[in-house]
Amino acid sequence: DAKTTQPPSMDCAEGRAANLPCNHSTISGNEYVYWYRQIHSQGPQYIIHGLKNNETNEMASLIITEDRKSSTLILPHATLRDTAVYYCIVSQIYNFNKFYFGSGTKLNVKP
Amino acid sequence: DADVTQTPRNRITKTGKRIMLECSQTKGHDRMYWYRQDPGLGLRLIYYSFDVKDINKGEISDGYSVSRQAQAKFSLSLESAIPNQTALYFCATSDPDGTSNQPQHFGDGTRLSIL
Numbered sequence: 742d743a744k745t746t747q748p749p750s751m752d753c754a755e756g757r758a759a760n761l762p763c764n765h766s767t768i769s770g771n772e773y774v775y776w777y778r779q780i781h782s783q784g785p786q787y788i789i790h791g792l793k794n795n796e797t798n799e800m801a802s803l804i805i806t807e808d809r810k811s812s813t814l815i816l817p818h819a820t821l822r823d824t825a826v827y828y829c830i831v832s833q834i835y836n837f838n839k840f841y842f843g844s845g846t847k848l849n850v851k852p
Numbered sequence: 853d854a855d856v857t858q859t860p861r862n863r864i865t866k867t868g869k870r871i872m873l874e875c876s877q878t879k880g881h882d883r884m885y886w887y888r889q890d891p892g893l894g895l896r897l898i899y900y901s902f903d904v905k906d907i908n909k910g911e912i913s914d915g916y917s918v919s920r921q922a923q924a925k926f927s928l929s930l931e932s933a934i935p936n937q938t939a940l941y942f943c944a945t946s947d948p949d950g951t952s953n954q955p956q957h958f959g960d961g962t963r964l965s966i967l
Contacts, residue, residue: 782940782961782963783958783960783961784856784942784944784957784958784959784960784961785895785942785944785958786958787955787956787957790955828894835946835947835948835955837883837885837900837944837946837955837956838885838897838900838908838910840895840897841894842894842895842896843894844892844893844894845894
């Protein structure tokens with residue numbers, strides 16, 4: 742499965758939108774982009790996934806570029822509770838046994 | 853009650869001991885997974901099971917074994933624990949059909965220290 746590249750850390754002011762980038766230049770046509778987050782040392786939490794269209798749910802929005810080589814996870818109004826490590830993963834649909842979590846991006850939401 | 857329950861939550865033991873970590877779920881998912889996480893790193897897959905009769909090795913299965921006793925239970929064993937198996941261990945389940953809003957669920961983890 743394709744690997745991803747994420748910045749190791751980002752800061753965001755509370756109440757502002759947090760935009761987390763991910764590069765996946767070797768993504769295959771049947772691979773989806775998944776986002777998870779891990780708050781402190783809790784179990785990771787699934788956020789959203791998409792193939793090529795932008796997706797939105799109650800937690801976040803996922804914007805995938807037209808060439809699918811990169812994506813952005815958007816938390817529209819970040820709160821302190823959104824401070825976590827965010828993982829971008831590329832894999833075939835629901836192929837969780839092939840997930841590669843990498844090191845993710847540590848998002849620090851500041852008051 | 854948690855959907856995915858791991859026991860124990862914390863364990864300290866000595867080198868050479870046999871350790872069993874247990875995972876039970878109420879999600880009704882067929883697929884279950886065991887991961888380990890080392891400090892500052894992402895999760896790595898140890899074993900996974902797509903149903904009761906299906907067990908598969910993951911990326912780092914050496915030194916570990918598993919048992920799928922029922923759809924709801926998936927145990928991870930360290931036959932002879934060694935210090936470099938000190939880590940945070942997570943169990944997860946998944947919905948293969950993706951019909952739920954949360955296609956994969958994780959437990960809260962077991963922190964294992966081997967002295």
